[in-house]
Amino acid sequence: MSWMQAAPLALVLLVFFVAPLVFVFVVSFFDYDRLAIYPAFLLDNYADVFTSSITLQLYSKTFEYAVIVEAITVAVGFLVAYFLTFHVRTTAWRIGLLVACTIPFFTSNMIRMISWMPFLGREGILNDVVLAMRLSKTPLDFLLFSDFAVIVAYVHILTMMMAAPIVNSMSKIDKALISAARDAGASEFQIVRDIVLPLSRTGVALGSALVLTQTMGDYFIVHVLSGGKSAGVVSAIATQLSAFEYPPAAASSVVLLVVVVVLVGVIFRVVDVRKELAG
Amino acid sequence: MNAHAAIEAPVSTPPSQRYDLEMVAVSKVYQGAAAVNGVSLRIPKASYCCLLGPSGCGKSTTLRMIAGHEAATSGDILIGDRNVTDAPPADRGTSMMFQNYALFPHMSAVDNVAYSLKVRGVAKAERREKAREFLDLVRMGEFSERLPAQMSGGQQQRVALARALITRPKVLLLDEPLSALDPFLREHMRGELKRLQRDLGISFVHVTHSQDEAMALADLVVVMEAGHIRQAGAPREIFERPGTAFVARFIGGHNVLARDGRRIAVRADRCRLGSADDAVGFRGRVANVEYLGSTVRVTVAGENGVDAAALVSDETFFAAPVEIGGQATLVWAERDAHALSD
Numbered sequence: 140m141s142w143m144q145a146a147p148l149a150l151v152l153l154v155f156f157v158a159p160l161v162f163v164f165v166v167s168f169f170d171y172d173r174l175a176i177y178p179a180f181l182l183d184n185y186a187d188v189f190t191s192s193i194t195l196q197l198y199s200k201t202f203e204y205a206v207i208v209e210a211i212t213v214a215v216g217f218l219v220a221y222f223l224t225f226h227v228r229t230t231a232w233r234i235g236l237l238v239a240c241t242i243p244f245f246t247s248n249m250i251r252m253i254s255w256m257p258f259l260g261r262e263g264i265l266n267d268v269v270l271a272m273r274l275s276k277t278p279l280d281f282l283l284f285s286d287f288a289v290i291v292a293y294v295h296i297l298t299m300m301m302a303a304p305i306v307n308s309m310s311k312i313d314k315a316l317i318s319a320a321r322d323a324g325a326s327e328f329q330i331v332r333d334i335v336l337p338l339s340r341t342g343v344a345l346g347s348a349l350v351l352t353q354t355m356g357d358y359f360i361v362h363v364l365s366g367g368k369s370a371g372v373v374s375a376i377a378t379q380l381s382a383f384e385y386p387p388a389a390a391s392s393v394v395l396l397v398v399v400v401v402l403v404g405v406i407f408r409v410v411d412v413r414k415e416l417a418g
Numbered sequence: 419m420n421a422h423a424a425i426e427a428p429v430s431t432p433p434s435q436r437y438d439l440e441m442v443a444v445s446k447v448y449q450g451a452a453a454v455n456g457v458s459l460r461i462p463k464a465s466y467c468c469l470l471g472p473s474g475c476g477k478s479t480t481l482r483m484i485a486g487h488e489a490a491t492s493g494d495i496l497i498g499d500r501n502v503t504d505a506p507p508a509d510r511g512t513s514m515m516f517q518n519y520a521l522f523p524h525m526s527a528v529d530n531v532a533y534s535l536k537v538r539g540v541a542k543a544e545r546r547e548k549a550r551e552f553l554d555l556v557r558m559g560e561f562s563e564r565l566p567a568q569m570s571g572g573q574q575q576r577v578a579l580a581r582a583l584i585t586r587p588k589v590l591l592l593d594e595p596l597s598a599l600d601p602f603l604r605e606h607m608r609g610e611l612k613r614l615q616r617d618l619g620i621s622f623v624h625v626t627h628s629q630d631e632a633m634a635l636a637d638l639v640v641v642m643e644a645g646h647i648r649q650a651g652a653p654r655e656i657f658e659r660p661g662t663a664f665v666a667r668f669i670g671g672h673n674v675l676a677r678d679g680r681r682i683a684v685r686a687d688r689c690r691l692g693s694a695d696d697a698v699g700f701r702g703r704v705a706n707v708e709y710l711g712s713t714v715r716v717t718v719a720g721e722n723g724v725d726a727a728a729l730v731s732d733e734t735f736f737a738a739p740v741e742i743g744g745q746a747t748l749v750w751a752e753r754d755a756h757a758l759s760d
Contacts, residue, residue, distance in 0.1 A: 315520035318487050323534035323585070324508030333533070337524045 167389035176385050184390035193375070201371040204361070205354040208293040212350050213343060215294070216301030221335065224309040225317065240299055252292055252363055259283040259291070284366030292360045297353055301346035308342030309335065344410035348403045355399050438463050438621035439484065439589050444493030446479050453479045455645035456493070461623065461638060466615050468632035469625045471642035472668065477625045478593060480642070484623060485514045485591050498588055513587035517594045519578035521566040527553060527577045528562040534585050552580040572603045583618070592624040596631060608634055629669045633657065641665050663758050673726040674758070675700060681758040684750050689728035691716060691740060692749030700726045700748040704740050718746050
């Protein structure tokens with residue numbers, strides 16, 4: 140009766156994940172006007188997505204964020220994971236530091252995002268420090284309501300999502316391999332490049348998939364921290380939803396979903412994560 | 419004790435070149451507890467040395483200190499004539515073969531072997547050619563492109579051996595190299611290790627908890643217990659004159675008995691089944707009879723829970739067999755009783 144053990148989760152996923160997805164897919168073909176949506180089978184909504192010049196702009200902005208955030212979180216996440224796994228000697232310290240890493244998650248994402256404003260703003264703490272140290276004569280304007288602020292916020296939220304799977308795959312690396320490499324005369328850099336990095340690539344791939352889906356699917360951070368100056372793909376969908384234009388929003392969503400699934404598929408094609416999940 | 423014991427090399431050799439490895443009062447202390455306690459040891463040139471002892475006796479820690487993977491708390495380690503106590507692992511003239519081989523799972527056999535050349539910046543074609551030579555040396559030439567997961571345990575071990583040898587070490591360190599193999603392969607590899615050591619003319623330091631392995635391989639057996647060397651010497655010397663009760667029991671084949679308030683060791687194969695009239699002897703009840711083919715082991719349980727065994731030839735045993743539960747007396751010649759120092 141093993142299916143009974145899977146049944147509760149299957150039911151939840153069916154009702155709250157599969158059904159809405161099917162619903163969105165169906166609605167993406169509907170007709171609409173300012174008052175209501177009408178069942179139909181029209182390709183017009185997709186035609187609009189693919190012909191509109193704004194689509195390309197939105198996607199290129201979203202990709203720009205995704206690529207930069209991906210690069211920074213991989214670098215930082217890898218270093219954090221490497222330090223925790225190979226340099227922290229006692230288990231007690233490792234657990235302690237891992238718990239410390241989760242402390243920011245005790246607060247809601249929104250609050251953590253909004254907290255950047257008094258820090259990065261024109262009259263914010265960082266600008267006060269810059270002015271006090273006479274590093275600049277005028278407050279730095281690029282700090283808040285800018286791409287810079289958006290990326291800072293993404294990195295802040297997502298680095299641990301990158302680090303966690305990397306820690307997981309690094310902790311499976313036999314410590315004797317490191318000793319063997321050192322015995323062969325490898326420097327720490329060579330050990331990281333030749334042994335640790337190749338053996339933790341599945342963790343990097345899983346982390347990348349998480350970070351990618353998060354950045355591609357976000358609109359709140361872009362909206363708040365760019366001060367409405369930047370917009371990603373989801374921002375446009377949100378705008379359409381608030382104008383009650385459900386069918387085009389659904390079509391955009393389906394296109395975005397396909398793009399994200401393809402990208403994640405590419406990541407998992409490059410790195411075989413099944414090995415990792417098999418343990 | 420015999421901590422400094424070693425087979426002395428000819429006097430004509432300059433003193434600095436007589437030993438491949440010297441340890442002088444080396445200790446390792448973990449949080450106040452000594453895992454290795456003042457170990458001094460000299461390994462003559464081109465010898466096969468086995469560090470033998472039960473788990474937790476400090477033999478693996480000793481090996482890791484020689485390798486430089488563990489820092490000695492005090493004492494000095496010399497390899498060749500150079501003090502390497504504080505040198506990094508790759509700069510000691512040692513090379514280590516790890517217990518579970520520690521092959522890099524994402525690299526082929528040839529790349530595993532070539533790795534130490536790679537980190538020294540040797541060009542790819544050159545280092546792979548060199549690595550193939552060493553794979554040939556351990557008869558793994560035809561498996562050079564296989565990944566570790568595609569090799570059997572014995573094959574992985576050969577690759578690990580080639581990887582350790584390619585750095586041309588003065589001393590090769592082997593951490594329980596045979597323990598992961600099945601018994602048949604173990605004996606086979608044992609022969610290969612000995613052959614390689616002789617052919618290469620370097621010293622091997624081999625950690626093991628198997629006295630058979632140590633006896634079969636070693637020129638110098640070092641018996642360790644609780645962080646100390648209890649006895650060091652040639653296998654025959656150790657087997658014929660064990661210094662302490664621990665050594666006698668650990669190397670096996672001995673009965674440790676009390677006589678006149680002192681402890682003695684008597685080899686089981688020098689005991690025979692006598693009668694109650696014999697003057698020297700050990701009386702008791704037959705607790706077990708094990709038929710081992712060419713010999714039969716008769717275990718006799720005496721007073722105070724002391725057991726002793728006689729290893730008698732099958733011919734002798736079946737000429738006058740004893741039954742489990744019957745009375746028996748073990749007797750031996752006086753010259754076979756060997757006094758122990760504690």
